[in-house]
Amino acid sequence: MKLDATRRTRSEMQAYLAEALAGCYEGPPTLSPIAGGRTAAERQLNAFDARRYSSRNHVTRGHVSRLSPYIRHGVLTLREVRDAVFARFGRAGESIYKFVFELAWHQFWQEVYAALGDDIYTDIEAYKFPPPIWEETLPEDVARAKTGLVCIDESLSELYTTGYMHNHARLWVAAYLIHHRKVHWTVGERLFFAHLLDGNPPPNALSWQWVASTFSSKPYYFNRQNVEKYTDGEWCRRCPARCPFDRTYDELAVELFGQA
Ligand SMILES: Cc1cc2nc3c(=O)[nH]c(=O)nc-3n(C[C@H](O)[C@H](O)[C@H](O)COP(=O)(O)OP(=O)(O)OC[C@H]3O[C@@H](n4cnc5c(N)ncnc54)[C@H](O)[C@@H]3O)c2cc1C
Numbered sequence: 001m002k003l004d005a006t007r008r009t010r011s012e013m014q015a016y017l018a019e020a021l022a023g024c025y026e027g028p029p030t031l032s033p034i035a036g037g038r039t040a041a042e043r044q045l046n047a048f049d050a051r052r053y054s055s056r057n058h059v060t061r062g063h064v065s066r067l068s069p070y071i072r073h074g075v076l077t078l079r080e081v082r083d084a085v086f087a088r089f090g091r092a093g094e095s096i097y098k099f100v101f102e103l104a105w106h107q108f109w110q111e112v113y114a115a116l117g118d119d120i121y122t123d124i125e126a127y128k129f130p131p132p133i134w135e136e137t138l139p140e141d142v143a144r145a146k147t148g149l150v151c152i153d154e155s156l157s158e159l160y161t162t163g164y165m166h167n168h169a170r171l172w173v174a175a176y177l178i179h180h181r182k183v184h185w186t187v188g189e190r191l192f193f194a195h196l197l198d199g200n201p202p203p204n205a206l207s208w209q210w211v212a213s214t215f216s217s218k219p220y221y222f223n224r225q226n227v228e229k230y231t232d233g234e235w236c237r238r239c240p241a242r243c244p245f246d247r248t249y250d251e252l253a254v255e256l257f258g259q260a
Contacts, residue, residue, distance in 0.1 A: 068198035163197035
């Protein structure tokens with residue numbers, strides 16, 4: 001069947017996908033609820049209250065802008081977003097500062113890419129711990145969002161069904177895949193790039209390297225307390241698994257990296 005998305009309604013597109021992808025996935029394929037285009041981008045920008053951004057790290061009720069797909073595809077520029085926030089909320093305050101700081105991170109990754117080109121896909125620095133023999137394929141349970149760990153499966157399910165994942169959840173999934181499952185960061189990088197509507201080589205590859213420690217001074221990892229704090233304990237209460245994150249940071253460092 002020829003794909004002509006331009007003249008199709010949403011339900012026609014859904015039907016087209018169901019037919020084209022029949023048998024490829026478990027259950028019917030879904031369209032992301034995130035709408036494209038300038039009108040949707042402006043709506044999202046106008047709905048964003050930057051004064052609440054200091055709650056950003058909270059995964060289930062943190063106030064983030066969800067503007068990344070529009071920024072990624074050039075529907076909104078970083079400057080435009082910054083200026084809209086300044087015009088509506090002024091320049092003062094921790095939340096505004098934090099938000100503009102994150103926009104600057106985006107710019108920074110772009111500039112690293114301009115300098116390094118496709119070298120962002122290879123280790124920029126040595127690992128800051130003795131690296132294991134890395135797995136080079138994506139584990140099946142991760143591909144299906146069925147690891148049995150609610151914090152990982154909820155995050156992956158959101159990615160697979162909507163094309164979005166909260167920044168903190170991205171960090172948890174990346175740390176889990178790299179440090180607990182010993183999967184090479186490039187495998188996770190490809191997974192995210194394939195599914196994220198904001199999938200973008202510089203922030204994606206360089207964030208995976210940041211978690212792995214090949215573009216930072218230490219590996220990123222997290223413990224159960226961190227998940228509890230940023231989901232109000234809800235995800236952990238629902239989790240039936242024996243939690244591999246239920247340790248102190250020192251215990252995890254010894255377990256994962258062989259050193260405190
Ligand atoms: C493993 C991993 C992979 C990532 N892959 C991508 C990616 O492919 N594309 C992408 O745009 N971002 C990526 N990020 C960065 C960040 O997670 C997303 O930009 C952010 O979650 C997008 O959601 P938002 O628009 O609600 O962000 P908000 O918190 O509302 O931030 C506003 C904007 O600032 C920029 N921004 C925010 N945080 C970051 C950050 N840490 N690094 C760079 N820019 C940031 C984005 O353009 C974002 O839209 C990744 C982070 C991690 C840890």
